[in-house]
Amino acid sequence: MFANCRTPPSSESRSGHNQSAPRKILYAFDPAATTPPSDSFSFIRWSNISQDADYKHAIPIYPPSLRVPWPTSLPTSLQSRHWQTAERAAQEYTETILPRNPQQATPQTRIDTMIDTAVSYAANLTPLSNPNRLHLLTKTFLLLFLHDDAVDTGDHSSTTVIPTAHKPFTTLHPAYDTLSRNLLTEDPIQGQHLLKEIASWASLSQQTHPTHKTFNNLDEYLIHGLPDFGASLILRMVEFSLPAPLTPQDKQPLQSLESLCAKHLLLTNDLYSYPKEAMAEPETVLNAVQVIQDLMNVSTSSATSILRLLIRDLEAQMDAEYTRLEQVQLPALPQLTYARAMIVAAAGNMFFSATCPRYARVVEGSRLL
Structure with a gap:
């Protein structure tokens, strides 16, 4: 889930940093310790x-220049140069939507954690956004984290809980209603599509899920894991980050690439989050690494290496599909822009995962400073 990626904020203020420079990172690691492939x-x-x-x-960003291991065929990662705008958006949103009563409020340390993660997600996964759309996407990521936190703690009456169906504005979901108005004002068509996807994910997040499950193959796991992780929702946010809306007919040729990128998002998250998950709850891990271990009866080290190879194979398929689309299938520029933006999001997700303190803290030698 989105909650797996919550990261602690840096104690150092970033307000004075040059917006042409990337955000400061404190950790970096490679859970599979593999050799980089050739670029695609x-x-x-x-x-x-x-x-x-x-x-x-x-x-x-060329991640090795920041001491970030980069064993992928994705040659670079991109980050929004407007990340300070994202920081301000997240801070302003929490001040608007969270209750002022100290006995009811979410602890500030947890809020700071979610703010930092929302900013990092938005800046790295949707870096093609203009400042206004990045502002809105940061607030969207933050609401997803706040909703997930409320559901995990059993506080279903929280003001940050998302309704399970997009509906006319009410006083029952003030955080969602505030965001809904902003999204629809920015773009009625894309905003409506994104809100429906948010409500669909919120409905799934409030259902009871097994903490451990046996799968007959990795494809069975993907059927379970993709909606739970929110891969489709992330791709709708990527689509919203772009200025030109696409119709369902426009997106028809992109379905194969969407599917490949969704799998890349999930499996990358699983690869990098596994050490943390295995240490925290070793008996209840539901993760592709664990699925591979169970299916193939191999060690954790072997399972992570296998998963890395599967991710690289996905990248080869993504590159081939993008090349095919570029050459023969996509005469319309907005379609090509969205195809590129999905791949950029996959690279950003890997950079985020490789530098996520929540994941990296349990990995020896991952601290950079």
């Missing part, structure tokens, strides 16, 4: 980014 995805190679207007809001 030529459209996001460093030399091409500066020449394309689609990337004017993004900072290109």
